[in-house]
Amino acid sequence: xxxxxxxxxxxxxxxxxxxxxxxxxxxxxxxxxxxxxxxxxxxxxxxxxxxxxxxxxxxxxxxxxxxxxxxxxxxxxxxxxxxxxxxxxxxxxxxxxxxxxxxxxxxxxxxxxxxxxxxxxxxxxxxxxxxxxxxxxxxxxxxxxxxxxxxxxxxxxxxxxxxxxxxxxxxxxxxxxxxxxxxxxxxxxxxxxxxxxxxxxxxxxxxxxxxxxxxxxxxxxxxxxxxxxxxxxxxxxxxxxxxxxxxxxxxxxxxxxxxxxxxxxxxxxxxxxxxxxxxxxxxxxxxxxxxxxxxxxxxxxxxxxxxxxxxxxxxxxxxxxxxxxxxxxxxxxxxxxxxxxxxxxxxxxxxxxxxxxxxxxxxxxxxxxxxxxxxxxxxx
Numbered sequence: 001x002x003x004x005x006x007x008x009x010x011x012x013x014x015x016x017x018x019x020x021x022x023x024x025x026x027x028x029x030x031x032x033x034x035x036x037x038x039x040x041x042x043x044x045x046x047x048x049x050x051x052x053x054x055x056x057x058x059x060x061x062x063x064x065x066x067x068x069x070x071x072x073x074x075x076x077x078x079x080x081x082x083x084x085x086x087x088x089x090x091x092x093x094x095x096x097x098x099x100x101x102x103x104x105x106x107x108x109x110x111x112x113x114x115x116x117x118x119x120x121x122x123x124x125x126x127x128x129x130x131x132x133x134x135x136x137x138x139x140x141x142x143x144x145x146x147x148x149x150x151x152x153x154x155x156x157x158x159x160x161x162x163x164x165x166x167x168x169x170x171x172x173x174x175x176x177x178x179x180x181x182x183x184x185x186x187x188x189x190x191x192x193x194x195x196x197x198x199x200x201x202x203x204x205x206x207x208x209x210x211x212x213x214x215x216x217x218x219x220x221x222x223x224x225x226x227x228x229x230x231x232x233x234x235x236x237x238x239x240x241x242x243x244x245x246x247x248x249x250x251x252x253x254x255x256x257x258x259x260x261x262x263x264x265x266x267x268x269x270x271x272x273x274x275x276x277x278x279x280x281x282x283x284x285x286x287x288x289x290x291x292x293x294x295x296x297x298x299x300x301x302x303x304x305x306x307x308x309x310x311x312x313x314x315x316x317x318x319x320x321x322x323x324x325x326x327x328x329x330x331x332x333x334x335x336x337x338x339x340x341x342x343x344x345x346x347x348x349x350x351x352x353x354x355x356x357x358x359x360x361x362x363x364x365x366x367x368x369x370x371x372x373x374x375x376x377x378x379x380x
Contacts, residue, residue, distance in 0.1 A: 001362035002019040006334050007170035008253045011272045012354035013341050015250035020050060021379060022361070023247060024057035024214040029212060029305035030218065031059065034225040036237040039081060041207050042068040044242020044338050048075040049357065049367050055246070060100070062204075062240040066091045069098040081204065081238065083129060083170060085151060087113060096121040102170075103127040103170040103204070106153060107163055125201060128153060134188035135173040137286060145173040167201040168236075169193060175245050176206025179220035182209055186228050199278040209239055212247045219260040243338045250337035251291075252277065252353060256329045257308065266303045267315060268325045273307035275314045278333070278340050284312070289334040293319040304356065305331065309348040346375050 008014045027038050037059035048071055054061075055076050063069035063080040066088075067351040079100035082225075086105060087095065092113055095167065096102065102124055104110040110128060117124060131152035135145035144151045152171070159330030171189055173180050185205065190197070197203070210216055229237055254272040272280050276307070281288050296302045300320035346352055352370035359365060 001360075002253070003358045004362075004364075005251070005253055005330060007355055008103040008358075009354050009366065010253050010255040010330065011270075011351065012253050012356050012366075013250060014253060014356040014364075015047065015050065015246070015337055015356055016358045017050070017053075019249040020246060020358045021053065023245060023249060024054065025108075026176040026212050026218070027241075027244065028057045032227070033222045034224050034237075035229055036239055039238060039240045041073060041242040041324040042071065043342065045246040046071065047246075047337070047355070048343050049355075058291070059238075064356075066098075068213075069095055073098040081138050081240065087168065090117060093120050096124055096279050099124055099278050101125045101127060101202070101204075103129050103168070105129050105151065108164075110163055114163075118165075125167045126165060127170050127202070127204065128162065128166050128194055129170040129172070130155070130158070130189075132171055132173060132185065132188040132192050134185055135175075136177055136184070139172070139175075139177045141283065142175045143173075162196055168203060169196065169200060170204025170206065172208070172240075174203075174206065175215075176210045177208045177211075179217050179224060182221060186224065187268075192232075197232050197235065200235060202238060203232075203304050204238040204240060207240050207242045209241045210244050210247065211241065212244045226309065227285070239285045240319060246338040248335045250335075250358075251332040252336035252340070254331040254333065256325050256331060258327055259303075259325060260306075266301075268303040268329075268331075269306040269308060270331055271308055271311040271319045271351065272333075273311075273314055273347070273350050274316055274355065275307060275309055276350055277307075277344050277353055278336065279343045279345065280339055281316060287316060290319055290337065291332040291334055293321050296320045301325070308350050311348070337351070346378060349375050 003016050003141050039059050040054055042063040043064055043263050044243055060078045061072040063082045069080040069082050081101040082099040129152040131154045135143050136144040208219035228344045254270040256268045258269045297320045302318050302320045304318050305316045355368040356368055357365045
């Protein structure tokens with residue numbers, strides 16, 4: 001039963017359980033066909049209330065901090081694959097206790113923590129993030145493989161061998177990319193680091209594999225991964241998509257509060273904020289889809305959608321609607337569960353969206369309501 005948005009409080013993020021399960025089932029098909037491990041990247045989706053469902057389908061999860069590693073360990077019941085650009089000395093022992101794999105961003109970081117890792121958690125497998133200097137990401141802010149990137153070691157910095165004790169390589173260069181990009185990534189890895197692969201236990205091909213997008217060629221991805229595993233049958237191969245898990249599984253429901261007009265532009269002010277609740281729309285930038293709205297068209301009433309914060313740039317141009325908007329009308333922002341929800345802030349103290357689940361039996365559960373104390377306790 002699809003979501004009845006009229007039942008959802010405003011503002012609120014609402015996840016549709018059936019759509020999440022459909023994505024997970026598709027991803028499990030890839031795992032079964034290729035023998036790779038697909039794990040959840042918490043930086044894209046960390047709604048731990050549904051971790052038990054995710055754990056039914058995926059092989060684990062990946063963390064980028066102590067807090068994420070602990071969340072995986074406690075709420076999914078599995079040790080994390082952990083990577084950070086740099087580790088804090090006072091946190092490292094605890095991170096090691098929550099992890100099965102720890103990837104280091106530089107040789108210096110590995111050397112700094114190698115002895116401690118062996119003493120604290122010798123069962124944890126150490127890896128090194130490398131930069132294969134290939135990416136199809138057009139937006140520079142989201143391109144981790146740029147020549148000046150701080151993320152990963154390029155081949156020229158490694159020389160002829162890996163540091164002793166390194167058991168795996170980690171690459172991450174894609175963002176909502178195609179299977180052809182995955183194929184090219186693997187080719188770049190084999191070209192630059194192929195001589196290391198026979199001596200390793202695992203390779204993590206990172207995220208950006210948008211295998212749940214409707215037009216994604218899943219057969220191409222499967223054949224690419226099968227061929228790579230055939231060339232390297234000893235390697236444990238890991239993928240850690242962020243967007244693909246919760247792609248198009250839920251929305252942000254909002255309400256129009258007021259209509260203002262200046263300079264010939266009508267703005268519908270809603271009870272949400274782009275800077276606080278949808279910051280990726282301003283960072284990327286991109287224009288989120290609103291159900292029932294289109295790009296501006298002759299003859300249709302058009303509006304900016306304005307956020308409720310005091311930031312002058314807290315708005316999105318421009319949408320056309322079938323009829324004039326009025327205070328009290330609902331706005332449903334499509335596909336706001338992955339990345340968007342994890343990036344929310346409490347800027348300006350504006351009301352934070354509730355978090356809801358629309359269950360497969362057609363019932364709505366309000367999982368979390370945010371209060372003044374949540375806002376207050378983030379400050380000092």
